[in-house]
Amino acid sequence: MQTMYEKMETAELDAAIAQLEAEVAEVKAKGLALDMARGKPSPAQVDISRPMLDILSSTADLTDEGVDCSNYGCFEGIPSARRLAGEFLGVPAEQTIVLGSSSLNIMQSVLIHYWEKGVPGHTPWSKLDHVKFLCPAPGYDRHFGITQDLGIENVPVRMTETGPDMDEVERLVAADDSIKGMFCVPKYSNPTGITYSEETVRRLATMKAAPDFRIVWDNAYAVHDLTDEPDVLANVFDFAREAGTEDRILAVASTSKITFPGAGIAFFGSSPANVAEVASTLKVGLISADKLNQLRHARFLPTLEAVRAHMRKHAEFLRPRFACVEEKLEQGLAGTGCGSWSHPNGGYFVSFDGPEGTAKRVGALCAEMGVKLTPAGATWPGGHDPYDSNIRIAPTYPSVEELSAALDVLVLAVKLASAEVARAARA
DSSP states (O other): OOOTTTTSOHHHHHHHHHHHHHHHHHHHTTTOOEEESSOOOOHHHHHTTGGGGGSOOTTSOOEETTEETTSSOOTTOOHHHHHHHHHHHTSOGGGEEEOSSOHHHHHHHHHHHHHHHOSTTSOOGGGSSOOEEEEEESOOHHHHHHHHHHTOEEEEEEEEBTEEOHHHHHHHHHHOTTEEEEEEOOSSOTTTOOOOOHHHHHHHHHSOOOTTOEEEEEOTTTTOBOSSSOOOOOOHHHHHHHHTOGGGEEEEEESTTTSOTTSSOEEEEOOHHHHHHHHHHHHHHOSOOOHHHHHHHHHHSOSHHHHHHHHHHHHHHHHHHHHHHHHHHHHHHTTTTSOEEOOOSBSSOEEEEOSTTOHHHHHHHHHHTTEEEOOTTTTSGGGOOTTSOEEEEOOSSSOHHHHHHHHHHHHHHHHHHHHHHHHHTTO
16 A cells, blocks of 8 residues: 555655654654653553552461461462452363562473473473574564573564464474474553454464473453453464364463552463473462562452453543544554554553564654554564564653654654655655
């Protein structure tokens, strides 16, 4: 699809660029300092969870179904927190471990475990000539960083409207046993907002793959719905149990964007064999996680329905921000051919695609005008977007007014970058 600038005569294009450059200069003079770089909840959202801090006092009962939360022990997590973890992850409570605040840390620990020791009965990944991981892209930069740090080759796989391109995924894993795993954010994917279809979930659980192939099932946005008709994600463990591949699935989630970022509780869930085997290694360096924090969370959010009620409060803050993104992009770019964007029903991001060869330039222009974006390329392994087109918009932290101003800057930058690309093509 051609952009409006590619359709212009040369003189008209030159005039349009001059006008856009003048508008950029005007914005620079305002001295803006706005941040749309990372998906953080706003301070008002964080305040929703403040009542949880009053649950444990010096006179509170610090036991949970016979477990003394004020002392050592109960490595796997307190019973009430494990039940909540099971509801999040779609497995029985006994197939969960509740740890610290970071699901990312759990993922890293488990993958390091396989790197050093191997999946039981198989060679440690570090001893193999080559190890690869599939990375749906656009995707989550911190996922890619874990495997890159270990020296694993990240292989991008294109995202579609139903999840990763499963024809490509199945072709790759069936033909190459050096592919040992895959990252998935199955509900409201980061950054596209896509929820995997039931067919995609089934194919991931049942496809032919190396026996030590593992899927990191990061259900980070399991309850982060924006509407009263949320996306529904199929339970991958249902398909995996039926196919005998339950060991393949390494599920994680946390409450970091539900209660307090960096101070929530994080969950791991998998097959009984995986849970026992991973626990045997993690126990070497951890006697037990913070059970008082688990107790606070379990009493504040005792069931998944309580979590959903809590998340409806979050949605009241998030809906106007996502509506602002839709409105500003529609007003500024609809009909120009200069961009397309996702329309998620939940999660924390909007994925924007400009013309090929513009994302880095858009990021630089926004920085010059006082708006910080996630670095161009971050949504692809190694920070290399082969199309230089994708930008992750994180609308949650700024106020609506700040977000509106930042999006005006983004639209202006996209237009100028698109016009410059059109002019360069004529040189």
